[in-house]
Amino acid sequence: MKQQSISAPHSRRHFLASGSMGIGSLALSWLLNQDQALAKPAVVRPELEKKQFDLSLKPTHHPPRAKAMISMFMQGGPSHLDMFDPKPMLQKYDGKKFPGDIKYDNAAQASSKVLGSPWKFSKHGQCGMELSELVPGLSEVVDDIVLMRSMHTSVNNHGQSI
Incomplete structure (x- = not known):
């Protein structure tokens, strides 16, 4: 399989073309503000705010042994399907x-063709x-790390699944 370069060089023209919408929207917001044409600030209603996750520390079932985590x-x-998660059915x-x-x-860009990983998987370490x-390089330290496969989502769109 032919490897492609991850970083392609961009020209100044490409930078200006891709950034012009951001610069244009900044200019538009400034102009609208000068004309007093912007909408009034929204009224904050806490009862309608999205509930946040409680990220405070909670007691653990067992005393922690790890000193650090990456x-x-x-x-x-x-x-992950190309690096850590082999799928034989794919x-x-x-x-x-x-x-x-x-x-x-996004039905406009959808395909029903199954695409398996082009990379070969093999078992490593005692585990x-x-x-x-x-x-x-990771295969040399597999017995010293934990690979958690615990994520689940009902959305197949990357940005919304996070």
Whole structure:
């Protein structure tokens, strides 16, 4: 499989073209403010505010043993299906039409073709953790780390699933 460069060079013209909408909206908001044409500030109604998660510390079931933790939140990073999460059924149906029902968030760009990972997975360490060939350095320390597979969402759109 041919590897593509992650960072493509951008020209000044590309930067100005992609940033012009942001600069234009800033200018428009300033002009509207000068003409007193902006809407009045919204009235805050706490009873309508979205409930927040309680992130305060709570007692644990067992005394903690870990001294430190590294959390990798990789929005926009490589897919977990290509690095940490082998799916044998994806490989079985790779390139074929999905046999079940699909709910699309964006039907205009939707495809029912199944796409398996192009990378090979193998078991590593005493624990037998399966990792792809994309993370060879991680395979040397699998017995010293924890891989949590506990996320679940009912939305298949990345931004809303976070």
